[in-house]
Amino acid sequence: MGHVPVTQTSQSPTATDALSESAFLLAARGEPVPHTPVWFMRQAGRSLPEYRAIREGTTMLESCMRPDLVVEITLQPVRRYGVDAAIFFSDIVLPLKAVGVDLEIKPGVGPVVATPVRSAADLGPVRPVTPADVSYVTDSVKQLVSQLGGTPLIGFAGAPFTVASYLVEGGPSKDYAKTKAMMHGDPALWHALADRLADVAIAYLSVQIEAGASAIQLFDSWAGALSPRDYAEFVQPHSAKVFAALESYGVPRLHFGVNTGELLGLMSAAGADVVGVDWRVPLDEAVRRITADGSSPKPVQGNLDPALLFAGWSAIEPQLDRILAEGKAAPGHIFNLGHGVPPNTDPEVLLQVVQAVHAKSTRA
Numbered sequence: 001m002g003h004v005p006v007t008q009t010s011q012s013p014t015a016t017d018a019l020s021e022s023a024f025l026l027a028a029r030g031e032p033v034p035h036t037p038v039w040f041m042r043q044a045g046r047s048l049p050e051y052r053a054i055r056e057g058t059t060m061l062e063s064c065m066r067p068d069l070v071v072e073i074t075l076q077p078v079r080r081y082g083v084d085a086a087i088f089f090s091d092i093v094l095p096l097k098a099v100g101v102d103l104e105i106k107p108g109v110g111p112v113v114a115t116p117v118r119s120a121a122d123l124g125p126v127r128p129v130t131p132a133d134v135s136y137v138t139d140s141v142k143q144l145v146s147q148l149g150g151t152p153l154i155g156f157a158g159a160p161f162t163v164a165s166y167l168v169e170g171g172p173s174k175d176y177a178k179t180k181a182m183m184h185g186d187p188a189l190w191h192a193l194a195d196r197l198a199d200v201a202i203a204y205l206s207v208q209i210e211a212g213a214s215a216i217q218l219f220d221s222w223a224g225a226l227s228p229r230d231y232a233e234f235v236q237p238h239s240a241k242v243f244a245a246l247e248s249y250g251v252p253r254l255h256f257g258v259n260t261g262e263l264l265g266l267m268s269a270a271g272a273d274v275v276g277v278d279w280r281v282p283l284d285e286a287v288r289r290i291t292a293d294g295s296s297p298k299p300v301q302g303n304l305d306p307a308l309l310f311a312g313w314s315a316i317e318p319q320l321d322r323i324l325a326e327g328k329a330a331p332g333h334i335f336n337l338g339h340g341v342p343p344n345t346d347p348e349v350l351l352q353v354v355q356a357v358h359a360k361s362t363r364a
């Protein structure tokens, strides 16, 4: 797809400069930063009382389709924590719901699909969104970009493997047995499904970028269930298609999965500009793995173990120092957790983390 680079026509020149020079975008480009930027995966959500209040009586997927709620929920953690980026409030299964795939998000469980994909006939409903299917996404992103000013908005989508796992298993899974059985037992069906899901991600991310998102993150949360060999054969080409299709927009492309220590090099090579790292591999070691094939180092994101948020400040603080020191091995470091904010996290602890990372990393 040939794209014209996005220009933020709705923004004043000053706001556009502030955005482009924001700590998050500087770090994502591997340029010097005034301080290490911080945001948290799942920063909007159940850990915030103001989120629980506004979500009352509305299902997760309904909320994603209402710009008033999307805008407010996306801004809540920016206001409360002063994070360096906002992440769009949506879900990885929203673009499937928007084209009529019969699914819901069950509270405390996750996405549940009515008719799991078992044969080529089941692929029919799985098609990319058009902008008209998700006009509420365009509306929400535009409102957010104008309200956020110099704070970047991260758009996101689920990567083909992670979204396929919900479609094939019918819901959350521990072992991904049906997904792996399809890959190896019916590779033609697997590749047809993953290729469609690449197109789904491309279409959904393009809508967000064209509406003004400053960066995108492709979540392959569950790819860590795969061996490097299976990842390379069955997943990497499809994720690579997504990154390649978005390249001409010129926005940073982040890539993240849990338990992906053995896959960091392959996920980087898929075309990520910034590689997300969970807590299992230190950031300096992550840089070694990303560059092991001879490629240049690139910015990394991570990697505080979310469990540490419950350990008390005297346990957290030395970890921040360690992570900031190890992050210096990369040309850019975006501070984050190694996975999402747990629902029972004390918001005060997250505020303390943001302020401490900023204070410790501010250039004299």
Ligand SMILES: Cc1c2[nH]c(c1CCC(=O)O)Cc1[nH]c(c(CCC(=O)O)c1C)Cc1[nH]c(c(CCC(=O)O)c1C)Cc1[nH]c(c(C)c1CCC(=O)O)C2
Residues within 6 Å of the ligand: 040, 041, 042, 043, 044, 045, 046, 055, 060, 087, 088, 089, 090, 091, 092, 093, 105, 106, 107, 108, 109, 110, 111, 156, 162, 219, 221, 340
């Ligand atoms: C695997 C995955 C999903 N969704 C997502 C992923 C990839 C990120 C990851 O690895 O955590 C991505 C996602 N989902 C949500 C966001 C919003 C932005 C943010 O990070 O703050 C993002 C980036 C909102 C949400 N998505 C969901 C919630 C909880 C809904 C609620 O409040 O009831 C939120 C805030 C639901 C959801 N949706 C999904 C799960 C596993 C769940 C949790 C189920 C539960 O424990 O209730 C699928």
